[in-house]
Amino acid sequence: MTIMGDEIRQIPGVVQEQLDATGAALEAVAEAVRRARPRWVSIVARGTSDHAAIYARYLIETQLGWPVGLASPSVTTIYHAPTDWSDGLVLAVSQSGRSPDLTAVVEAARRGGALTVAVTNVAGSPLELAAAHTVACRAGEERAVAATKSYVAELAALAGIVAALVPDSDLAAALPRVPAVLGRTLEAASAWFAGAGHGRGLELVEAVAVAGRALVVSRGFNLATALETALKMKETGRIFAEGYSSADLEHGPIALASAGFPTVVFRPDGPMGAAIDPAAAKARARGASPWIIGGVEVAGAPDALAIDALAELPECLTPLALILPGQLLAEAVAVRLGLSPDAPSGLSKVTLTR
Amino acid sequence: MTIMGDEIRQIPGVVQEQLDATGAALEAVAEAVRRARPRWVSIVARGTSDHAAIYARYLIETQLGWPVGLASPSVTTIYHAPTDWSDGLVLAVSQSGRSPDLTAVVEAARRGGALTVAVTNVAGSPLELAAAHTVACRAGEERAVAATKSYVAELAALAGIVAALVPDSDLAAALPRVPAVLGRTLEAASAWFAGAGHGRGLELVEAVAVAGRALVVSRGFNLATALETALKMKETGRIFAEGYSSADLEHGPIALASAGFPTVVFRPDGPMGAAIDPAAAKARARGASPWIIGGVEVAGAPDALAIDALAELPECLTPLALILPGQLLAEAVAVRLGLSPDAPSGLSKVTLTR
Numbered sequence: 147m148t149i150m151g152d153e154i155r156q157i158p159g160v161v162q163e164q165l166d167a168t169g170a171a172l173e174a175v176a177e178a179v180r181r182a183r184p185r186w187v188s189i190v191a192r193g194t195s196d197h198a199a200i201y202a203r204y205l206i207e208t209q210l211g212w213p214v215g216l217a218s219p220s221v222t223t224i225y226h227a228p229t230d231w232s233d234g235l236v237l238a239v240s241q242s243g244r245s246p247d248l249t250a251v252v253e254a255a256r257r258g259g260a261l262t263v264a265v266t267n268v269a270g271s272p273l274e275l276a277a278a279h280t281v282a283c284r285a286g287e288e289r290a291v292a293a294t295k296s297y298v299a300e301l302a303a304l305a306g307i308v309a310a311l312v313p314d315s316d317l318a319a320a321l322p323r324v325p326a327v328l329g330r331t332l333e334a335a336s337a338w339f340a341g342a343g344h345g346r347g348l349e350l351v352e353a354v355a356v357a358g359r360a361l362v363v364s365r366g367f368n369l370a371t372a373l374e375t376a377l378k379m380k381e382t383g384r385i386f387a388e389g390y391s392s393a394d395l396e397h398g399p400i401a402l403a404s405a406g407f408p409t410v411v412f413r414p415d416g417p418m419g420a421a422i423d424p425a426a427a428k429a430r431a432r433g434a435s436p437w438i439i440g441g442v443e444v445a446g447a448p449d450a451l452a453i454d455a456l457a458e459l460p461e462c463l464t465p466l467a468l469i470l471p472g473q474l475l476a477e478a479v480a481v482r483l484g485l486s487p488d489a490p491s492g493l494s495k496v497t498l499t500r
Numbered sequence: 501m502t503i504m505g506d507e508i509r510q511i512p513g514v515v516q517e518q519l520d521a522t523g524a525a526l527e528a529v530a531e532a533v534r535r536a537r538p539r540w541v542s543i544v545a546r547g548t549s550d551h552a553a554i555y556a557r558y559l560i561e562t563q564l565g566w567p568v569g570l571a572s573p574s575v576t577t578i579y580h581a582p583t584d585w586s587d588g589l590v591l592a593v594s595q596s597g598r599s600p601d602l603t604a605v606v607e608a609a610r611r612g613g614a615l616t617v618a619v620t621n622v623a624g625s626p627l628e629l630a631a632a633h634t635v636a637c638r639a640g641e642e643r644a645v646a647a648t649k650s651y652v653a654e655l656a657a658l659a660g661i662v663a664a665l666v667p668d669s670d671l672a673a674a675l676p677r678v679p680a681v682l683g684r685t686l687e688a689a690s691a692w693f694a695g696a697g698h699g700r701g702l703e704l705v706e707a708v709a710v711a712g713r714a715l716v717v718s719r720g721f722n723l724a725t726a727l728e729t730a731l732k733m734k735e736t737g738r739i740f741a742e743g744y745s746s747a748d749l750e751h752g753p754i755a756l757a758s759a760g761f762p763t764v765v766f767r768p769d770g771p772m773g774a775a776i777d778p779a780a781a782k783a784r785a786r787g788a789s790p791w792i793i794g795g796v797e798v799a800g801a802p803d804a805l806a807i808d809a810l811a812e813l814p815e816c817l818t819p820l821a822l823i824l825p826g827q828l829l830a831e832a833v834a835v836r837l838g839l840s841p842d843a844p845s846g847l848s849k850v851t852l853t854r
Contacts, residue, residue: 398734
């Protein structure tokens with residue numbers, strides 16, 4: 147077992163522990179947000195955490211109706227923009243809390259009067275010290291360079307913040323069900339990649355490893371899942387994988403789809419799944435054979451992993467589960483290629499950009 | 501000459517015509533924005549126009565200090581979010597003005613009380629009818645499927661809107677110099693790709709065509725240039741090219757850099773150029789030989805195209821010029837591969853997503 151594989155399998159327990167331990171911290175943050183009454187939200191993050199930020203953007207816009215932007219740190223650190231922070235909420239998301247550019251944005255925002263909240267996994271980091279409030283991810287030490295359990299813990303913490311602000315929502319009601327769904331998702335995905343059912347999970351691993359490239363597609367909440375799966379494949383298997391919104395794919399990059407281009411589609415059940423289907427159909431018409439990873443609606447489709455347990459979550463929580471097959475895919479491709487997913491060449495756990 | 505190549509060469513004239521003709525429209529939009537006093541900005545766009553939106557985000561945040569988000573239409577069209585639009589400015593950017601999802605967002609925003617402005621190239625489009633104000637790009641009919649002149653015209657129109665709001669800025673002062681700089685940039689880049697100087701432009705075309713893939717890197721204002729160059733290569737040459745912020749590249753995807761991976765870096769002069777250099781150095785350390793396209797500071801560097809004329813523009817206007825070598829590169833790669841850049845397989849000029 148790789149360290150990465152071990153850490154993926156810790157995820158249901160990590161989320162359960164976080165749910166058990168962070169109630170008071172989430173309530174304090176929610177109370178501060180209610181008092182501050184922010185008019186807009188800016189989220190600052192990099193790499194894997196940037197995908198958690200994209201998830202949070204959809205979550206805040208759909209659940210709270212507040213406009214959200216993803217901050218580019220260079221606007222502050224290099225261009226020294228005259229930002230008016232006064233009625234903003236600035237969320238910083240980082241596993242290590244150590245990248246200087248993220249800390250600089252939070253410091254500027256706090257000085258400028260914004261409410262600042264850090265979501266981070268390492269206690270006592272510069273980012274945590276800079277922010278007015280912190281929500282701890284509680285994923286434990288992450289030893290693999292490729293972030294897996296800390297990513298899902300970030301999603302859970304961000305969902306927890308929003309749920310505390312809309313306590314009567316489907317989101318808040320479903321959060322306690324997440325750990326069990328993650329456990330069942332891991333079982334289903336592990337079996338699929340081990341060759342169970344139609345065994346197409348094994349074929350997907352082989353196709354990506356041989357092609358050295360992949361398209362990963364979704365839309366809405368699970369755009370984060372597509373982008374993060376593509377990044378994991380880059381980091382651990384040196385696969386040239388790119389994640390796309392199915393709508394953006396149709397505006398140009400669909401030109402790449404072909405028989406030689408493995409395509410993975412994350413398709414939640416419901417209206418968003420139906421909106422994603424045309425892009426998958428176009429890819430199929432161009433000779434690609436997309437693999438579909440989704441919920442009960444894809445059961446029986448060829449080359450599909452249908453995860454029954456997703457039916458227990460509203461779509462806005464499915465990214466916490468759907469990333470698990472994405473992470474297992476990246477790990478399996480790396481192992482198949484004889485690479486160590488735990489220590490990818492040239493990467494370090496903490497990246498310090500300015 | 502391809503249609504795409506012809507349209508690229510029209511760009512200096514297109515921008516000059518727009519500058520000559522849109523003064524009154526820009527002043528009207530600026531006056532409406534001043535009256536509305538927006539507290540936040542949301543930009544909605546897809547494909548090539550989404551890269552113009554990314555440029556506008558940096559421009560508005562650095563010149564005006566207002567927070568900007570890039571809207572995901574699905575938040576409105578599929579998730580039916582309870583957005584409070586009341587003190588927002590919503591900018592929609594689209595060549596055709598015909599994608600239903602963009603129009604739906606503008607309609608919802610206008611109904612909700614936001615100030616809505618369309619930047620579009622085709623008069624009388626649904627998007628123009630939906631928005632309260634329009635700035636016409638005046639690029640003329642674009643016949644090639646791959647957008648080139650309409651992209652630069654969108655950048656110029658967006659820069660024009662911001663310049664009208666900060667008339668005493670370097671930005672406003674430099675705008676009239678843009679057409680001449682674009683003309684000189686085209687000359688320098690055309691000569692480079694034709695084998696002049698060290699002839700490395702020709703080698704870059706060959707390297708990308710043979711590898712079938714590329715990394716394209718920049719940061720800040722020219723992140724848009726990197727993303728748009730990568731998209732052009734995908735569309736016209738079916739090259740698996742991905743654009744990256746140099747900072748994000750260091751947070752994982754640098755794992756891909758190697759001798760077999762052509763890397764193009766757009767490097768403006770000044771502090772941002774210096775901030776981009778470490779990523780190029782890391783790529784070089786991994787065996788990649790990055791080609792650098794920039795201003796006077798890269799003169800004399802190996803594998804570099806140094807465009808003297810860029811010295812006449814503040815960095816915030818260099819994306820209008822630096823995209824020209826990117827577009828010429830994509831066209832040259834397609835021609836080298838025997839593909840028609842004017843009618844890429846499977847793409848149409850107008851894409852209707854919902």
